[in-house]
Amino acid sequence: MTTDSRIDRLKDLNVPALKVMVINEWRKAGPNTLVKVVPKERPLAVDAGAKAPLAAGYVTQIKFVTGASPAEMERRLGFGVSKYTGRTILFGGAIVYRLLRLPTAEEFDFRGYSQLPDGYSTSDQEYADVEEENRKMYPPGSGVPQWELCKGVGIPCKEIASLAYHEVFKYPTPTLEYGADG
Numbered sequence: 001m002t003t004d005s006r007i008d009r010l011k012d013l014n015v016p017a018l019k020v021m022v023i024n025e026w027r028k029a030g031p032n033t034l035v036k037v038v039p040k041e042r043p044l045a046v047d048a049g050a051k052a053p054l055a056a057g058y059v060t061q062i063k064f065v066t067g068a069s070p071a072e073m074e075r076r077l078g079f080g081v082s083k084y085t086g087r088t089i090l091f092g093g094a095i096v097y098r099l100l101r102l103p104t105a106e107e108f109d110f111r112g113y114s115q116l117p118d119g120y121s122t123s124d125q126e127y128a129d130v131e132e133e134n135r136k137m138y139p140p141g142s143g144v145p146q147w148e149l150c151k152g153v154g155i156p157c158k159e160i161a162s163l164a165y166h167e168v169f170k171y172p173t174p175t176l177e178y179g180a181d182g
Contacts, residue, residue, distance in 0.1 A: 114141025
């Protein structure tokens with residue numbers, strides 16, 4: 001039986017208590033606001049029921065992408081070269097979405113920092129088992145906190161920026177609040 005080293009690292013921790021602490025940090029909004037960064041050519045799909053795009057997968061806090069261009073975001077977040085285009089993932093630019101509500105404790109998992117691709121240490125066997133093309137697409141980043149929304153979870157979000165590759169993301173983060181349309 002194999003074990004998931006991402007879960008193994010958490011076995012001695014009080015994960016429910018940690019999740020409460022993290023949610024309380026996110027609740028402060030402003031620079032702690034959760035965002036999703038995607039390639040400009042692949043915007044998030046709008047959910048008819050929610051009437052908004054739905055964020056899925058990995059999210060981070062706005063303070064870690066503010067002041068960065070998509071080129072810099074790639075380095076920070078751990079985006080590499082696409083196996084489909086042969087270019088860096090954000091080469092065509094990026095869209096930054098902010099989540100309109102916080103995930104509940106049951107809706108996200110810890111994935112450490114972006115230097116841990118998919119939450120794995122590069123010395124983990126699970127990371128070594130990932131096909132090389134995927135390791136090139138998602139190399140270790142510079143250490144930005146990241147969380148993964150659980151499979152099947154989509155959080156309504158709003159586009160707050162559409163950036164060219166070398167355009168710097170600037171946003172007045174102190175004004176952001178969850179549930180606000182601003």
